Amino acid sequence: MNALLQLAPLFGLYIALITTASAQQTTPRQDQGPSPSQTPATQSAIEEWGDDFDSDKLDEAKWEPYTFEGGGGGKVEVKDKQLKMRGAGGSRSGVRSKREFHGERFYVEAALGKVGIRTPQPGEEAFPPGFAIVSVLFDGNTINRIEWLLRSDGIFEAWQCVDGRMIRVDNGKLATKEKTPKLGIARRGDKVYFMLNREVGLETTIRGVSSNFKVMLYGFGSSENNWDSIAVQTLKQ
Numbered sequence: 001m002n003a004l005l006q007l008a009p010l011f012g013l014y015i016a017l018i019t020t021a022s023a024q025q026t027t028p029r030q031d032q033g034p035s036p037s038q039t040p041a042t043q044s045a046i047e048e049w050g051d052d053f054d055s056d057k058l059d060e061a062k063w064e065p066y067t068f069e070g071g072g073g074g075k076v077e078v079k080d081k082q083l084k085m086r087g088a089g090g091s092r093s094g095v096r097s098k099r100e101f102h103g104e105r106f107y108v109e110a111a112l113g114k115v116g117i118r119t120p121q122p123g124e125e126a127f128p129p130g131f132a133i134v135s136v137l138f139d140g141n142t143i144n145r146i147e148w149l150l151r152s153d154g155i156f157e158a159w160q161c162v163d164g165r166m167i168r169v170d171n172g173k174l175a176t177k178e179k180t181p182k183l184g185i186a187r188r189g190d191k192v193y194f195m196l197n198r199e200v201g202l203e204t205t206i207r208g209v210s211s212n213f214k215v216m217l218y219g220f221g222s223s224e225n226n227w228d229s230i231a232v233q234t235l236k237q
Contacts, residue, residue: 037063094218
């Protein structure tokens, strides 16, 4: 059964999206996927970066607090081998990678441990859904970015921001019941793939953005969002 409900995956692959070998293929194959028989040349073409959050505090060599809407602050801690965050009010606050990556082919995967409901804001009734968001920030800022988020009610949202203009690119019908979701964003040239557990659920096009990027993990407002790990794969330059 597909991890994503309502929409079948296009193909179950992730490394092949960014390797040199995939550049020689014009049509994705249904049977493609990560293979233990990958050649050393293919494996060596990939540069990897990541964090398993297995320390007792945030790795300050890898991460920095980052807020781009509302007030900063909130809770950011590493505990029980998870990155645990909760913001405040209408803020968009979390952590951003200090490292800037480079490439028009990449794969970002964040394993989500938990996403909780939010505290109601003025005008909202009951407890609205919370958000856990993995974002790719081109040139390290929010003017041009891609966002793939899972709400606490199991609904996905996919967004792209170009020159400061936000565009929702999903149809509002993507959902999951996965208990251990891994949210993935892959880029191959102008194509962007939104992925769950290494299956593509949505494809879109983005043009005119930089090949330099940073990654960010955060939740909107008071959303409780806990992360087990994050990994970034790019082609070696």
